[in-house]
Structures are given as structure tokens and as C-alpha cells.
Amino acid sequence: MAVRTLLESIRETLAEEMRRDPTMIVLGEDVGRKGGVFLTTDGLWAEFGEDRVIDTPLTESLIVGASIGAAVNGLRPVPEIQFADFIFPAFNQIVSEAARLRYRSNNAFGCPITIRAPYGGGVHGALYHSQSVEAYFTHVPGLKVVVPSTPYDARGLLRSAIRDPDPVLFFEHKKLYRSVRGEVPDTDYVVPLGRAQVTRPGDHVTVIAYGLMAHYSLEAAELVAGEGISVEVIDLRTLRPLDTETILGSVKKTGKCVIVYEDNRFGGYGAEVAAVLAEEAFDYLDGPVVRVAGPDVPGVPYSHTLEDWFMVDPDKIAAAVRRLAAY
Amino acid sequence: MAVRTLLESIRETLAEEMRRDPTMIVLGEDVGRKGGVFLTTDGLWAEFGEDRVIDTPLTESLIVGASIGAAVNGLRPVPEIQFADFIFPAFNQIVSEAARLRYRSNNAFGCPITIRAPYGGGVHGALYHSQSVEAYFTHVPGLKVVVPSTPYDARGLLRSAIRDPDPVLFFEHKKLYRSVRGEVPDTDYVVPLGRAQVTRPGDHVTVIAYGLMAHYSLEAAELVAGEGISVEVIDLRTLRPLDTETILGSVKKTGKCVIVYEDNRFGGYGAEVAAVLAEEAFDYLDGPVVRVAGPDVPGVPYSHTLEDWFMVDPDKIAAAVRRLAAY
Amino acid sequence: MATTGTRAAAAKGAAARRADLPFGPELGLRRDQLIEMYRLIATTRALDERMWVLNRAGKVPFVISGQGHEGAQVGLFFDLRRGHDWLVPYYRSVAACLTLGMTPREIMLAQFARADDPSSGGRQMPGHYGSAARNIMSQSSPVATQVLHAVGIALAAKIRRTDQVAVTELGEGASNQGDFHEGLNFAGIHRLPVIIVVENNGYAISVPASLETAVEDIASRAAGYAMPGVIVDGADVLACYRAGREAIARARRGDGPTLIEAKVTRLTAHSSDDQQTKYRTAADLAEGRQHDPLPRFRGELRDAGVLDGGLEERLAAEIKTVVDDATDWAESQPEPDPATAERYVYHEPEA
Amino acid sequence: MATTGTRAAAAKGAAARRADLPFGPELGLRRDQLIEMYRLIATTRALDERMWVLNRAGKVPFVISGQGHEGAQVGLFFDLRRGHDWLVPYYRSVAACLTLGMTPREIMLAQFARADDPSSGGRQMPGHYGSAARNIMSQSSPVATQVLHAVGIALAAKIRRTDQVAVTELGEGASNQGDFHEGLNFAGIHRLPVIIVVENNGYAISVPASLETAVEDIASRAAGYAMPGVIVDGADVLACYRAGREAIARARRGDGPTLIEAKVTRLTAHSSDDQQTKYRTAADLAEGRQHDPLPRFRGELRDAGVLDGGLEERLAAEIKTVVDDATDWAESQPEPDPATAERYVYHEPEA
């Protein structure tokens, strides 16, 4: 089995899907000749030509809006937003248009597009190259939101996303692109959307995370393991639809839960997870539902010292786990 | 004391503030000669002239972006977005720019603008004239978000918002514009941002709501009062910053809480309220934190029967209160 | 009104042209086609007037429609291939939708928000048309978003070599939105088979053209995207037909997009929620009525001997029957079942 | 490269003009002003080169800067009133910021992300300049948003009758964003005192001009907003000065906005994260270097006898000292204190 970085896994999956499905196109800023600012689309332009790998002008609303139209007329577009931070000019097209097309037309039209965007902090990207933007989209009925954390999942989830008949947002953590490696089978496997994964079984505290934080949560679990705290870690992988079955199952077992996300705390995605637990796991909870999340400032600052202050890390997670375990 | 509708209260407050502060301007689509599609700005154009009451082109990003620039150069703009549903083209300007200007400039620049927008369903407005959009903005550090539910609060909160040195989103429920009346003193009172109000004291269950739902919650409380269920109703009034003191105080007393919002349930504003309770009120809770919210479909449908299906109403709230009270 | 000068000039030019050339033959239009165009315009008008009657009678809570725009829409789109080419409409596109094959019954199903409304099953406000069967894209309310959808549809047509043309319509107010700029820019770069029609009626709700843009003609912006910008008098149906035919042929040939600005008039208030006398003078309203395409086209067809031998009356009677039928039938259809309200958020696999 | 033809033509025109007219006097520029312009351009270049050296040395993780753009910026903005008029910059605006009074030390504070960096206190990436004291608006990363801020600043200037002019800069790639369209449209309607400068360097990161727009000149879009569209050779500092002075005077007179397109060259990669050899040929890069404004302006000043008597060498030495000082001093300044990281999300009332 081949070992791949997250980035390689995504790049190969894009190429494979384009080979498999002649209607798939990739479009975005610098995705063509340059191969993307992170080289995620490197090689596609050479293999599939400028008709199917389109260097667009610097216009995010167009990138998404034209993808919607192209999807309606028989293509399967996989647009890229260069950084998740720059998805906001396309917000109207995503939220008002892509998400609602099927519902508003009473199923007459669908919108099979997968919008890829690198996200996340800890990369010295400052306010506008570090954002976690998932909460804006997980709230939107009609969208699906996926955040892979391993090369294996990235491939299986990207396949599911591209083949899905509805619009999917696929967020890739920049810090994981080259830092995580893993085995990726050659088979045409898929990881279904909407299924979380228990990445470490445990008994005392459940830690729920995704993306970079899924890794940090495993590290935190390791940190406290020596202290006799047995942590169950869940990597959500798909944020919408949320796999409530898996999280409720775990919390029923452990009775305690820490939710980890790197986005700003207030109103972030973890709030919904906490709300689900507060409503549906009340009888099983042996302690407060704890959130470890980014502070409520308008972005990750650039200076290293300030960035470290902002970012959730394994130590901050471990500290919360210890406190909750002792509750 | 004068009795006013919510709409009249807002209209008069705008006029008064323009008289008080010569740097205040109002801008938006149809706000001038027509006086706004709801007549909320009626009379301003005649009184203050086209320099200070500007009929803009049909361009929301410009409306907000130019307001930011004007604020930086000494004006106090109060832009209107004609319907909250049409705020998304301005999303980038609000979230990336207005919200972050102070933080990113390390306090060198501020952005005193108040963005008003009518929102909400139950008015046969269908998918694109019924939305609750607060959750997209309550998540954003740097913004304040206000939702008045009475003519008294509307005046006091709008004064606070306009005089605030930071960007405020001020959402006005369309269905309340003409349906609610109340006494409004002639004095220059303000209602401070960030303070919720207990609008009905009670002992068994706390109901937290805002906007139209604040009224429906009072109606629901009345519905169950005869059954011996004593409900405490809290009108949040300001959604960001959230008045955690008031809600925690109430839930410590009642031990049970229903959160009501008309927006889609998953990831809506109530999720954050539930998360705060799950974390900070755990020791006091005698039952699950219950949410009564709009269903997770991409918008309020137009047909009356479908709209009724969508909308949260006093009966649905009362049903949830009964279930929780019996828990 | 900013557009008046140009509109008058366009009208004069058109009149001059018709003086030398009898209009049917040199445009390649047969008599039955001219009658069909007239029928579409007159049917749309009758349907549209009925909507307002229903609204005043309290039977439908909301109307937004296209009186004054019908001539431009029928003329511009008459040469499209039905069921093959794409229309990406806006809320004034009643005539365009009929031209591409929607029926009066279908329009009225939307107006009454009935379960079988093909546009949205009663989920959207009236005026938000769509029909998958006829390649009429479902529309939303936020203006100008549809420009990008039309551009994307044209991109797919080009990549898939389907020989399709995509047309879209929007108001002159909407054309100031960012999406318009981004869409035209992309269409220009890739020479896409798309036609963007701006129906300039001089107002965005109450905001007059002079406060919407600094230029007289939206079409003047076409140069910035390396595409032709065509101004046409929207009251002159055959001038519209000619402009549409040329743009369609151009797109079909692979020569790229066209921006067409039709100078039209809004004969009604913006919608049933609007009171236009608050912001339009009596003179302005009267001037607008001078540019009604329907009596003008009727006069032209009478003069040309097309509407003779009682045909005009027969058509009128037929249209009345069609509109009565559409109204009564649609009203009698069932409302959507709330049990269906949560369906189709996502694709539902066959059972 | 799409811009080459025009840029060459503009250069030729400028050369012809200078043949008849000695350039300093007829532009009203004194000798000390010419020297000041040269000093600004040369200092910016030296600072900019130092940033890249620091980056390669691992001392600063990121550089984005304006080599090739300095002549346009200094020329266009030299006639602004410092501390009165407004600059709404972008990430290549190093020269513009120095022209309006920022110091090399301040630029280097941003580069090293130090606590006293006036742009952001080390919160933003380098290249995001701002200075409240000098009316330089804080900038963000999403492109083209600043066009609307400049328009709003100009609106306030007009309403408050402050006699201020606002200028903003962006790339030709960014000019395809919706915000550009909306901003120019509004500026045109209200004839606002704003100057929008598009610095066209032929690339948006790797995307060549031919894939960004279908037109040769962004300035051709000005007509669609009823404002002058001026094309200027960005390597011709005095042509830029003339164009800037005219636009500033026009704005100050109340005659409204101007769109200026400066044809420039990007001498470096897009940023320190980019490798431009992947998408630019050696010939293209060599051609770009022909349009470097610095040696050209130096030559012009030498020919005109302005840089004589050892002045050129003295300036070079001074500039080196200034850049060394700025670098060493800024590097030695304290980093931001994490205890301050949660401050200034909102206004903090005085204690």
C-alpha cells in the first residue's frame, strides 16, 4: 500500500476522478499551469488540458456561480477557493444558490459541485490566511461539509464528495497537507459522508474533534494516558450531516465530553455538538460539556507569540481533559 | 407617554439621531424618496436631504463597504440592507472588513456603523424574504448583534447601536413592524447593548428567545400558566455580546431551559446558548436543554400551509415547555 | 428619465427602417410566426393583468411581473431552440418563459402556489419561474446571481460541445451588482455562447436610472468585456427579434457573448407591495405608457395585414379562454402537503 | 504578455513628449522635488530588496512587495497632500506609503511583526500597511475590498466638504472582482473625489492577463462609469506624476473620479511563497526587467543634470544607511506581548 501525504492523496484523487468521469472539471485561481498555490492540482492541467482545468480570473463569486450553472448543464465541477478566507465573496452563491437549488425547485434541479478550500491556522498566515470557516456553512441546510484529517480519509471522502449529487464543501487543513502521511490503498474505496470515526477507544472522557484538532486530540489523549485517564477520541470527518449516533454512543459510555475546534469559540461548530449533547445525552452526562476552542478575537494574529496564544494545541486540550476527568 | 409601533419607533429614532448628530447618514436601496420598502426611513429624505439620505444603487457590498470608508473618514453611517436575505453579497465587507478593522489595525482604526436589516418569517416572503441570518454574524468577533422586540427596546437599543464605536448589526423582525405597539418615553434613554431582560418571571422553566419569538414565548408561557407551569421568559435583545449572567441566573433558579429561535435549528444561534448552559450551568440543570427552532430546510416555503409547517409558534413552544416541565 | 432620449432615438431609427423594408419577409419571419409572437405577447399581458386582478381580489398575496417587457422578451428569444437552449430568467420573465414553452396553466400554478407548480411546488414566491423540462433554470430572489449561472451553463455547453446557447435577463439596477461584472468578464475571456439581456426600465423599485449609474446606456459597458453591446428599443418587437437572432447566431457560431440592453418601460408598480405614484410623476407614467410594446406591435401587424379577417378578435377570444382556464384550473389544484415540506433538501435516492 | 504592446506604445509616446519639453519645469517640479521622488523610489527599492534578503536568511517568514511598481506609485501620488488626503493601499504599496510619510523603520516594524508596528502591531502579515496618523487606511488581504473603502472615504470628504482626495490601488487581477464594479459605479454617479489606480503587471500570481480579462486595457472600463480612464506607463515616473496631478486636481475641483491604469512590471515572484519560473518564460522575465522604473528614472535625472556632482553616490550611501538602520532597529524592537492579544476586538473606553 502506498504511503501518501494528505496533499498527495488529494491530488491523486482529483486526477483519478477526472479520469473516471469525463464531465468533471477543476476551476479556480492558479489551479492550472501553476498547479495551485499549494500544488494540490499540480499535473492536472498538463494531463487534462485547459478545457477541464481552468485558471479563472480572481473572482470567487464567479468561480462558484459558474460552477452551479455548469453543474446544471451536465458537468461535475470541483471549484477551488484558494484560501478558505477568500470564500466570502462567494457566500451568496453558495448559501443562496447552491444550497437551495434543489429545495427551491422542488427537486427539479440539483447542484453536484464540490468546493475545495484550504483552511486553518498555525501556519503564520495571520488574520486572512488562517481561518476556520466551517461554522458559516454547517448551519446551511442543503450543504454538506467535510473535513478530512488523514490521507486515507481524504481520498475516500473526496471521492464521496465529488460523486455526491449535492453541493459539498471540502475543507483541507493547510498544516496537515505535508505534515501527515498515511497508507492509502489503491482500491476505489470510498468513505461515506456523514460517518464519524472513533480513532482511539477510551472510557473516561470523549474528545470530539476534526481536522488538525483530530490529531492534536490524539496527542492530548496520549499525554494524559500515563495519568490514568482513558480518552476516547472521535474524528467527525463530516460536519454536516453530523453523525449523532457515534457521538451519543461514546458519550453514553464515558459520560464526559470535550469538544475541540480551532475556530473562534462563540457560535463555532462545536456549539452545535454541545447543544446536541445537552439535549440528547443529558441522562448520561457526568460533567459539563467542555469546549476547547480558539479565543474570540477576529483572527489568528501573525506574530508567532500571538499565534501560539491563539492556537489550540495538545497541551490546552489535555488540560481541559484533566479538569473534566477530575470533575 | 406616546404609543408607537416598532416601525414608528425605529423611524423616529433615526430622525432624532440624525438631528442630534450631523455626521450621521442613512444609505441603502429605496431609503430616500420612497422612504424604504417598509417605510422605515420615510420622511428622512425630505428632512435631511439627499446628501444625508442616499438612495444607493442595488449593490449591497458597496452599501457596507462605502459605509466603512465613510466611517473611517468621520461620518456615522447607518446603512440599510433592504431584506436580511440580501446581506450575503455584503458578507465579505462585514465579516472580513468591518468586524476586523479595529483588531487588525491594533486599535488605530474603528468602524462605527450600524447595519439595519428587516428579517424573519411568517410574512409570506418565502425562501428569500423570510430569513433569520443572525447566526452568521453572532459568530464573528468584532461585531455586535441586536434584535429588538418592542418599540421601547427598539428605540433604546438603536440609540446605543448608532452611538456605539463599533459595527453593530440591527435586525428588525418584519412581522413585528406593525403588529406590536408599546409606550415609548420622550426622553433620551438608551437600552445598553449586551443586557438581556426577564420579561416574565417564573420558577419552573426558563424560556430564552428574541425577536418575534420573544413574543411567542410570552404567549406560550400564558398558555401553560393555567396548567400550573410557571415559566420565566428572557428576551435576549442583544445576541452578541450574550448576557450570560442573566441566563445563568435564571437557569440556576429554574433548572430547566427551552431556547427558542425561528432560524434553522442546526448550528443556529440557540446552539451557542445551549452550549453555554451545558458548560456553565451543568450543576443546576434538572433536564435536557431543549431547543425549539425552525426545521432544517433551506428556507421558509411560500405556500401558507408549508409556511405554517416551518414557523415556530406559541403552540410548539408550549408543547416543548410541557414536555420539559414534566421531565 | 435618463433612458428617454435613447429610447426615443431607437424608436425613430426603427420606424425609418420599416419605411423602406416590409418587416416580415426580410427578417425571415413567416406569417404564422408573426402571429405566434403576437399571441405570446398578448397572452402574457392578459395573464399578467389577471394576476393583478387576483391580487386586488385578495386571492393571491403577491404579484411581480413584466408588463411593458413582453415585446423585448418575445422578440429577443423567439429564435432560441426550445428545450435545447437555456433560459436563466428573472422575475419579469413571464413572456420569456412562455416563449420557451411554459404554459399559462403553469404560470398560474406558481401564482397560486399549488403543489404541482413546476417552478417550485409552491415553495417560492410567485415570479420565480423554472422548468427543468424546458431548460429554464430555477431562479432565486437575490438579483444578478443568475448571470453567473448562465455563464456556467454556457461554459458547460462549450466544453461539452452541445451547440446550446444560454440567455439570461436582469434589470438595469441589478446590472450594477458585482456578479454582473464577474460574469461578463469570464464570458468575454472564453467567448462563451451566452447572451446577457439587461431590460432597462429606468427604475430599480423607486431608484431612478440617474442614481443607479452614471452612464446612459448599460450596453456601453460591453466594450470593457470585449463583447458587442447592443441597444434595442424594447417596444419594437421586430427590432428585438433581429437583435436576438443575431446574438443567438453569433453565440452558436462560437463567436462569443453579447450584451443586449432593451429599453423598456415598467407599466405597473415594482410589485404588488409597491406604490409607484410616490416616486413617479404623472408625466413620467404617461410617457412610459407610450412605450407599451403590445399596442404598437398590434398596430404594426394590422398595418401589414397580418391581423385581418377577424383574426385579431379570434385571438383575443382564444387568449381570454386560455387565461380563464389557466386561472380556474390552477386555483382548483391542490395545495402542497406539509408532509412534503422537508423533502428535497438533498437528493433522495430511489427507494 | 497582453500588456506589452500597450506598455511599449505608452513608453514611446512618453519619450516623444520629453524630446520637445525639458521635463522638470513644465511639470512645475523643482529640483529638490525631483530628487525627493528619486529618493523615494530608490529607498523603496532598497528596502524591498532587503526584505527578500531577510526572507532568504530565514529572518522573516514572508515577503510580498512592489518591485517594479515604485515609479508609478511615487509619480502618481507625489502631488497628494500628506496627512490630509487618503491612501487606501494594497500589498504592493510600499512606495505609496513612503510617499505619504511612512518611514523605513515603520515598514520594517511590520516586516518583523514587532509590537510597535503602526500598521497592525504585528497582527497582520507583512505588506498590510496602515497609518492612522497619515490617513493611510488599514488594509486586509481579500483583494478589491479597499476600492469601496476609498469610495466611502471620498463620499465622506464630499459630504463633509473637507477638500480631501482619496486614492486607492489594486492589481489588474483584483479589478475583476465585483467590488471594483460596484465602487466605480457609485463613484461615477456621485462624482466622488477618488482615484482608482490599477497597477497592471500582467499577472495575478500565475494567471496571465489573457486569462484575467478579454480586454487589453482595464482603463477601457472607465467609460462604463462615466469617468476618464487614463493609461500610463508605470516605468515613466514623470508621466505618472502628470497623470496623478491631473486626476488629483480634477478630484479636488469636484469634477469626480478617475481610473488610472499604470502598466507596470512585477520584478519579483508574486510573494516569497511563489516560484514564478514555473509559469513565466525567461524571455518574459527579461522583457519585464526592461520596464524597471528605477534605472530609467535615474538615467533621466542624470541626463537632465539633476543627479550630478556626486549626488547619486551620496544618495545611495544615505539610503543604505537608512535601510540598515531601519532593519537593525526594527529587528531589535520587542515582539508583541501575548497578554495584549485579546485587546481591541472592540473599542475600549478609557479607564
Ligand SMILES: Cc1ncc(C[n+]2csc(CCOP(=O)(O)OP(=O)(O)O)c2C)c(N)n1
Ligand atoms: C441582492 C438583492 N438586493 C435587493 C433586492 C430587492 N429588490 C428586488 S427587485 C429590486 C429592484 C430591481 O431593479 P432592476 O434590476 O432595475 O429590475 P426591475 O425590477 O426594474 O425590472 C430590488 C432592490 C434583491 N432582490 N436582491
Ligand SMILES: Cc1ncc(C[n+]2csc(CCOP(=O)(O)OP(=O)(O)O)c2C)c(N)n1
Ligand atoms: C478575494 C481574494 N482571493 C484570492 C486572494 C489570493 N491572492 C492574493 S494576491 C492574488 C493575485 C493578485 O493579482 P493582481 O490583482 O493582478 O495583483 P498583483 O499581485 O499582480 O499585483 C491572489 C489570487 C486574495 N488575496 N483575495
Ligand SMILES: [Mg+2]
Ligand atoms: Mg429596472
Ligand SMILES: [Mg+2]
Ligand atoms: Mg497583477
